[in-house]
Amino acid sequence: MLEVINKTGSYAIKSFGTVKDINFELRRGECLGLIGHNGAGKSTLLKILNGLINPDAGKVTIKGRVGALIELGAGFNPILTGRENIYNNGAVLGFTKKEIEAKVEAIIDFAEIREFIDMPVQNYSSGMKVRLGFAVAAQMEPDVLIIDEVLAVGDVRFKAKCFNVLEKLVNKCAVIIVSHSMPQITRICTDLILLKKGEIIAHESGEFAFTIEQYLKMVVQVNTSEIGNGNLKIEKLEINGSNENLIDIEYNKPFSLGLGLKFIKPIESISIKVTFFDAEQKAVVQLSSVNDKVIIKNDDLNEFLNVTVDIESLSLNMGTYSLHIVVREINDRNNEGEILQLIRAARSINVIGNTYYSQAPCLYKGNWVF
Structure with a gap:
């Protein structure tokens, strides 16, 4: 279970903007989508949940292992090979070497970079980093999976592959995903939050018609x-x-x-x-x-x-x-x-x-x- 509790009224994040009055609870088997225009506070909130930013006030409670794919290449040591980074990431998630070894081949196969797996990650393309990062995050099956819009970098075929896996993962863990693609959001999410200037504008479960309508009205611009x-x-x-x-x-x-x-x-x-x-x-x-x-x-x-x-x-x-x-x-x-x-x-x-x-x-x- 993941629970965000805000007792004091706001999360004040110095130099990263402000996230205010964010309250939600997410359980295993549920997927929360975060939408909003650039600067709405989506990535800031994900960094708080992943422990990369400490809030000045409020409380975040997460039970279980957390896997995150927030920034392109985040969590990778560029001078280590892809294989070595798999072991590093698995260890950070709390898995033993034996548990990681049982998953290594599946991760490499999913990422489709076997011929490059023993090459330093600093030589990887952005697409290769996304594939490896998602493969590690998904194949290790954490209790909570956090994904920012880095999947936008991947090609169409790999995106479809990722979302097929996410649909299966939702049954085993809690998923939080940021995306600007409404079809992706409606395909996988059970809950949806619309953020604006760090605050929740709309929050729906099941049907998202109202929230998506508000989002589209918010971001539409007529640049003739x-x-x-x-x-x-x-x-x-x-x-x-x-x-x-x-x-x-x-x-x-x-x-x-x-x-x-x-x-x-x-x-x-x-x-x-x-x-x-x-x-x-x-x-x-x-x-x-x-x-x-x-x-x-x-x-x-x-x-x-x-x-x-x-x-x-x-x-x-x-x-x-x-x-x-x-x-x-x-x-x-x-x-x-x-x-x-x-x-x-x-x-x-x-x-x-x-x-x-x-x-x-x-x-x-x-x-x-x-």
Whole structure:
């Protein structure tokens, strides 16, 4: 069992920021996720739990062996080999030499660095250090496992391997993990805490819809950038008639995008693509006039054209998405030509009314009006 008790009201951590009023209890078979923007106090809290920082006030009670993967290469002696560091780390966790020897081969196999295991760790790449560090922390099966976002360094295949192991470890120990990936958090965690400036903003068990929604609203930033050839300008962009930078959209309910296009040079036909990027900046779905076999005509060569996309349904799961918009000229062969204007992160939508968070691409149904 791991228990954090705060009797005096705050943990004051000199030179590392402040963690205030943190109270939680975690037992074997449970996994606690810590989320929040950079500087929220996540890593500071992990260092307190791992004994790297002594709080000025309050109490931390941990029963059992603690394995931690907090900083890249932390706990490794760079001049020792990977094999020697396995024995060192195992000894720090309180395991006997016999117990460590029984795990060495499994650790080396899991880390996938057998050909480098007798090389000094200072010569390892960041990925190799992560693999070895996680292998030691996981294969030694501590009573409490603490993991910071260092897993972000590993490749996709190794990440999947790590989370498969974590799902099994949760049944044997208490796990605390920091991650900026909401799919990872929802996959493995039983409890979730959102931190801001060292304080708990939200704490949920089981379903995390509210906490994740608060986190995404907290970290979303519209950093708009534009490029184009100067022949067209997007002067208006509205979602459901609003030009606010962040709009709430009901899950799987109709909504509309309205664009006002000013033509600096006479142009007869254009195409428009609107791509939705999730909070991790991965494209999840794209609305395309070309894919919908629609060529947007400006027959009278007007200087201004309004285009509306009425979307019947777009089953995006809960979360915040940024919209990237690109307008291209259609040439005489009905093919897309050069970019007239591209706006990255032109607007953001916050999908509400759905309790499930994922990254699955979604289909949409809609009509183009111009």
